[in-house]
Amino acid sequence: KQIRSRWLKLITPTPWHEAATASRHLWGTFAMAPLFEQIPVAPIDPILGTTQLFNADKDARKINLGVGAYRSEHGKPFVLEVVKEAEQEMLAELGSKLNKEYSTIDGPEELKKQTRALVFGPDSEAVKTSRVASVQALSGTGALRVAAEFIKTHMPAAHEIWVSDPTWGNHNTIFEKGGLKVKTYPYYKAATRSLDFEGM
Numbered sequence: 001k002q003i004r005s006r007w008l009k010l011i012t013p014t015p016w017h018e019a020a021t022a023s024r025h026l027w028g029t030f031a032m033a034p035l036f037e038q039i040p041v042a043p044i045d046p047i048l049g050t051t052q053l054f055n056a057d058k059d060a061r062k063i064n065l066g067v068g069a070y071r072s073e074h075g076k077p078f079v080l081e082v083v084k085e086a087e088q089e090m091l092a093e094l095g096s097k098l099n100k101e102y103s104t105i106d107g108p109e110e111l112k113k114q115t116r117a118l119v120f121g122p123d124s125e126a127v128k129t130s131r132v133a134s135v136q137a138l139s140g141t142g143a144l145r146v147a148a149e150f151i152k153t154h155m156p157a158a159h160e161i162w163v164s165d166p167t168w169g170n171h172n173t174i175f176e177k178g179g180l181k182v183k184t185y186p187y188y189k190a191a192t193r194s195l196d197f198e199g200m
Contacts, residue, residue: 045169107136141170148178164188 044052050066064071070078090098106112112134116127126132137143151158161180163171164187175182186199 043169046166047169103136107134111136141174144171144174145178148175148180152179 047066051064054062054064054066064075070080072078116124116132116134120127120132124132135146137146148161151161159180160183161175162183162185163175165184166188167184172182186196188194189196189199
């Protein structure tokens with residue numbers, strides 16, 4: 001009787017069991033529901049969208065001027081020889097000097113050092129006096145999001161950011177979703193098809 005009593009106590013539903021059962025039922029309901037029906041389709045990017053229009057165009061004389069990338073005579077992406085050589089060097093050193101080990105969160109120290117020298121110059125006073133901080137991020141879009149969240153969290157007096165008009169279609173949204181107030185400054189003058197130096 002004692003064994004039976006203990007067994008019944010073990011299998012009797014407890015609040016934890018009830019919560020788990022409810023959770024499974026709720027997840028089953030979500031799995032069957034059209035979760036994404038209410039999400040609106042994002043508009044086509046005004047810059048990258050030109051590539052879609054280019055691909056749909058049947059004119060044999062077409063030229064893609066939408067994305068600033070090197071192209072071959074046949075309109076295909078052109079890989080520079082220096083890029084090929086760099087990749088060959090990396091492959092040759094893979095497993096010896098280079099490996100697939102996890103890096104630090106802010107990126108490899110040598111990469112950050114070389115990047116600072118490339119961007120600001122090897123003799124930059126700002127770099128020498130430690131006024132430049134470097135962090136590796138996933139692409140330009142990822143870097144902007146990291147910067148926006150950093151500013152929002154650690155720089156309460158600097159929640160306003162100015163971007164050029166026009167700018168990439170996703171830049172405003174990235175900063176807005178990161179909690180910053182976005183403002184624009186003149187950059188392009190349509191009348192002269194050049195930079196708006198007076199406006200800037």
